[in-house]
Amino acid sequence: MPADGHLERLKREGRIVVVGASLAGLRAAETLREEGFAGTLTMVGDEPYEPYDRPPLSKGVLLSRTTADHTALPRRRNLDADWRLGIAATGLDMAAKRVRLADGEEIEYDRLLIATGVRARPWPHEREAELDGVFVLRTRDDATALQKRLADGPRRVFVIGAGFTGSEIASACREREISVTVAERGAAPLVGALGGVVGEVAAQLQRENGVDLRTGVMVTGLEGDSAGRVRSAHLSDGSSVETDVVVVSLGATRNTEWLAGSGLGAGPRGIACDAGCRAFDIRGIVTDDIFVAGDVARSPHPLFGYQFLSLEHWGNAVSQAETAAHNMLCESVDRRPHMWVPAFWSSQFGVNIKSVGVPSMGTEILISQGSLAERRFVGVYGYQDRVIGAVTFDQARWLPFYEHLIETTAPFPPPFPTVDRRPEGARPVPADFPDPSVPTHGPTVTLSGYSPADRRMTFTPGRH
Amino acid sequence: MTQGSLLRQILEYENRHDPYPLYAELRKTPVLNDGDGAYVVSTYHEILSLLHDPRVSSDARNMTRAAGPDLQQQEEETALPPSFIRLDPPEHDRLRRMTNTSFGPPHEPRRVHEMRGELGGIVSDLIAGIGSTDRIDLVEEFSYPFPVTVICRLLGVPREDESRFHGWADTLAASLDPMPGEDATERNKIAQKARTELGMYLAGLIEERRRNPQEDMLSELATLKGPDGSMTTMELLSTAALLLIAGHETTVNLITNGMLTLLRNPDVLRRLREDPGLSVPLVEELLRFEPPVQLVPNRTTLADIEIAGVTIPKGASLWLVVAAGNRDPLRFKDPDRFDPDREDIEHLGFGSGVHSCFGAPLARQEAQIALSELARRLVNPRLLEDPPEYRRNAVLRGPRHLPIACDDIMP
Structure with missing residues (x-):
């Protein structure tokens, strides 16, 4: 039997379970079908709704410009999936390859994708x-x-x-x-x-x-x-x-409690996985059949010293889901690494805020274009003499350039003039991040060291 | 063939009807310094990255090195300040932002959409005015007058003045497209006269609209008082001239190139006749396949820029050949095929970055309506000349005439 016989059978008649029916789960499922998966696909989600888009919830919905039931995510294709919506997953038996649901049902899998995300x-x-x-x-x-x-x-x-x-x-x-x-x-x-x-x-x-x-x-x-x-x-x-x-x-808090005791490397900081989205078990050994994507994942990033990185970003969920789904269906040599450069956006008080890289790693900031006083600017973050992140206020069209600087570990401060350089852009200033040991609202990008079994993080609420 | 001669060949008029094989040659050297001074960039990813590079300036005052071969389309000296297409942020951003308050979201999200009915009416009138179906010059009778009329309506030029406006636009367009052997001094004089008359006309109209504002764009811009202040009359004049010129030639070529491409691809023309909705992806593919602006020749570098293994020195003239990038096989599958079903269609037809085409939503809508209506109403249309006669201009490339015939015109 040829070496790929197993994979062919998996694609033809295998069983894939996706736990988490939001953005990452949906995009992964679509990618699985796109890549030829013809077997049984089960989508488990604790909310009773089909996958929907969250960014509008804090914007258009609160303004009553749209309603929350109009936020369903557009579908790229017909999924032909077995949906278990409104039923949370409550346990995982790695040895028996079974996911346990809140209603007592147990679903067997050949490949499992965990995309359970975070909760407020x-x-x-x-x-x-x-x-x-x-x-x-x-x-x-x-x-x-x-x-x-x-x-x-x-x-x-x-x-x-x-x-x-x-x-x-x-x-x-x-x-x-x-x-x-x-x-x-x-x-x-x-x-x-x-x-x-x-x-x-x-x-x-x-x-x-x-x-x-x-x-x-x-x-x-x-x-x-x-x-x-x-x-x-x-x-x-x-x-x-x-x-x-x-x-x-x-x-946010990562939805990993249901994995307690399963032996998977899951904790308050998320589920550790390798660059190919394969989950680590608690011993730090990578699994072959369990994959992770989206907000719940923490994965090593080559641009940031291979530290584990957790991202609560829309674009990351899509990209990581696609990579995970691809890797679930192929030989190890054909797997792709997840190397998305962190990016997010926000819209508030009429200003469009966008960022790339990991600003929170930055020790210094240079206002390379525009001006803080005008609320239209590009801020570049530096860490150990390299460009590590950038943020724009109403200047998003320049971001691809700064993303490239981050990807190529360009020197900081950037040694060249640009259009719209003001006097305040003459030299960097301290970026003034708070002591990371004092939790605030929590950044949406977190670097969490090198250990796949990291479980140290605790949150300290205000003293009563 | 030396490299220098390649750029010259692209500019040669005899190659105007099909520069694409030359662009393919050009792409073999993504950043070509041809000896004439200009650094010519022809591959998709390199062009895109330079369009987003804050070390690239659109302000000619920053150009300290040779500008490259003469494109015979320099703008004449005028008393007007540079329009925002020739400025960098923050001046560019301020003028563009103010202009946008009367054109697009968030202030005027419906302006372009609400012109649909009017655009359809202009198209109908032009088709109704077509003379003999045995020989129609689509440029003269349709694609040329259409965008000028649209700009007039957008700005708020009174109907009775539209024909004068068309006259000035004709003269200015001709000055961008010199005939060989023409007396350059004479041509410049005529163009200068038209420019002055147009400027005085617009200045008068602006004054009138300040006193008596209407719903049109010129009134809104003339009376604008926002966080960016107001536009001076000079700024407003140069912005109005920009909208006229940039919105005119380009749209003529988009529509003419579109009809030419459709007549060369009868299957697509048939599909469009049955399904006007096809005009949406079709126009995007057209902007990739036959972009009305072939190259962006007026950018310069504020610093040395290393790209594709070449260091472009500070102050150099950059030519970004977007039409070559649009056919880059490293970016688009089967790039020389016209395929309106193409899903991956992030073309450079409208540029990208802060200078991306201001009028893009209007241009799209004009082309969609024009092409779907022509497809629906012309019965059995066919080309009488292929290739047709092209304009001289290598930048704003398109046919000077497009002779076609059809059996009948549907109501």
């Missing part, structure tokens, strides 16, 4: 989190509920955490002319992802747009009335804010 980190104080009017924003249901509440015209919305999601929520509130207070533990919004220099611009944007921005403070407690409705938030500086709505935007 809830308010750590459970009783306060259950108060009426306290929201998180991650899912369709979250967005529908929050949109309804905003449409009711609350007197004030209180946002905890000024990361990208929190800032976009604040932006939507202001666009709806709702009063909004944002509390951020760091010195400025977006500071964990983009540093203090750019964070200061984000802070000005918020304040100019009428946001009551409180930085350097923690929320110590939420208080409800006798009917269980949230009424106020208490801050570490002793102040408190009356509010009808609280949105908790403290970043």
Whole structure:
């Protein structure tokens, strides 16, 4: 029998299970079919909805320009899949090659793709989190509920955490002319992802747009009335804010609990996989039949010293899913590495923010084009004399150039003039990232060392 | 054949009808310094990267080295400030942003879309005005007058002045397309006169619109007061002239090249007749296959740039041959085939980066409507000359005349 006989049989009549029916799961499934997989395909998702797109949830949906049920992801092709929606996966038996579902069913697989993503980190104080009017924003249901509440015209919305999601929520509130207070533990919004220099611009944007921005403070407690409705938030500086709505935007938690005890290298930082998207087991040995993609994956990146990198980025989910699906169906010599350069975008207060690379690794920043004061600029981040990341405010068309600098480990500061160089672009300044040991809202890019079995990360909520 | 002669051959008029074999030769040296001074870039990825490179300037004042062979289309000295196509950020961005407030999203997301009915009406009138079906010059009778009329309506030129506007546009277009043996001094004088008259006409119209604003673009630009301030009359004049010239010649060629390509591919023409929706992917493929702007000859370098193993020195003249990049086999499968079903179609027909074509949404819509209507209404159309006679211009390349015949014209 030829060496590829096994693969041919897998493609013809194999069983593939995809756990996670969001962007990465869907794109992987489509790629599997595109690459000739004709066997049984099972899609498991804990939400009752077919795959939908999340970026609009914090933008168009909150503005009531669209509704959350209009966010279904476009399909590239007919999948002919067996959908298990609304049923979470609860366990994995690696030896028996079975996934256990919440309804007790067990599904056997020849190849498994894990794309369970992340969920919103809830308010750590459970009783306060259950108060009426306290929201998180991650899912369709979250967005529908929050949109309804905003449409009711609350007197004030209180946002905890000024990361990208929190800032976009604040932006939507202001666009709806709702009063909004944002509390951020760091010195400025977006500071964990983009540093203090750019964070200061984000802070000005918020304040100019009428946001009551409180930085350097923690929320110590939420208080409800006798009917269980949230009424106020208490801050570490002793102040408190009356509010009808609280949105908790403290970043995300990886959905890996269902893998506890399975022997897979899964933990709070995600599931470790190799550059080919194959999952590591807890001994640090790579598996042959379990693959990972999307927000839940942490994979070594050659551009960043082969450290494990976790990315909560739309484009990464698509690219990694396609690579994982390809690699699930081919011989080892035909496998491709996942080498996506991190990139994300955000839209807030009328400004388009885009970034490539890993700004949060940067120690210095150079405003190479445009000006911070005009809120239109390109910021280049340097780390150990090389270009490591870039961010643009309303200047996204230049980003491919800076992406190339990152890919080619170009020297920092870039030793050449550009169009639109201002006096402030004469020399780099410290990028002013907060001490990474002090968690804020959490950057959307995390480097997490070299160990595939890393389990050290813990989150410290504000002191009560 | 020396390398230097390759660029000269591309500029030779006798090769105008089919420069593509020469472009294939050109691509063998992705960045060619031909001895005339210009650095000629002809491969897709290199062109795309230079279009996004902030070390590349569109401001002629930064060019310190030889500009390359004469393209015979230098703009005449005028008293107007440079339009945004010739500027770098931040001046470029400011003027383009202000112009866009009256043309596209977020301020005017429906402007182009809402012109559909009007475009269809202009197309119908032009087709109704076609004389003998035995010999139609598609350029004279259709693709030439169409975009000028559209620009007039967009800017808000009153109907009764449209014919004067057409006259100036004709003269300016001819000045971009000199005939051999023509007296250059005389031609320049005529063009200068047309430019002055057009400028004075527009200045008058701007004054009138400031006093009495209408719904049109000129009124909106004349009365604009936004975060970027207002446009001076001089800035507005040079922007209006840019919209007229850049939006005219290019669209003429897009439509004419389109009909020529369709008549050479009767199967596609038949499909378009049955399915006007095909015009959308078809126009994209056309922008790849026969782009109206063949090369971008006016960029320069602010620093030494190393690309494809060549160091382009600071201050050099860059020629980005987008039409060659559009047929780069390293980027497009089977690039010399016209295939409206092509899925991977990120062409360079509208450029890319901050200077990407401002009028692209309008040009797309004009070409889609024009080609689908011509396909629907001309019965059994056929080419009378192939190849047709081309204009001299190597940059804005297209037929001067396109003689066709048809059996009848459908209502």
